[in-house]
Amino acid sequence: MPTRLKDTLEKVRKLDNKSNSDFLIEFYEYLKTVRISERYQSDILKVLVKFSEFIDDNLTSVRKKEQVLAFLNTKIKKREEDPDERWITIWNDYLWRIKYFYRWFHNIKKNEDKEYFILSDISSWVLLHLFKSKK
Numbered sequence: 001m002p003t004r005l006k007d008t009l010e011k012v013r014k015l016d017n018k019s020n021s022d023f024l025i026e027f028y029e030y031l032k033t034v035r036i037s038e039r040y041q042s043d044i045l046k047v048l049v050k051f052s053e054f055i056d057d058n059l060t061s062v063r064k065k066e067q068v069l070a071f072l073n074t075k076i077k078k079r080e081e082d083p084d085e086r087w088i089t090i091w092n093d094y095l096w097r098i099k100y101f102y103r104w105f106h107n108i109k110k111n112e113d114k115e116y117f118i119l120s121d122i123s124s125w126v127l128l129h130l131f132k133s134k135k
Helices: 005-013 018-033 038-055 065-075 087-112
Strands: none
Touching: 005 018, 005 038, 018 038, 018 087, 038 065, 038 087, 065 087
16 A cells, blocks of 8 residues: 555654755655645655665765665665566666656755755766666
8 A cells, every 4th residue: 555645754754864854845845836646746755765764864965876876776686586577667766756856956956045056966877877677
């Protein structure tokens, strides 16, 4: 059963890193303004909460694609565990959701408030390519 948006927002508020929590709440406010469904909002925030917990630092400190890849690569499963290679769909989905957040951060936050903009070379890793499935 999918997680409700209310529950996901509660997880965001309970993040250990207050800065990440604040950014994700602000991102959520943005998602509401662009009229994205609650389900999609919840799904994006769930991925970002997992990513925030994984990096154990501010989301604004992510500067290299290797940091994102390290998180995404935790989703890779062995052929014996996942013969249909469904992990590829999850990997690609997580990548898109993380990209969406950092594009918002780069394009919106950069223009609103210069002091928040720390990601100087975001374009170098936002262009990560998707895995291709064999189907």
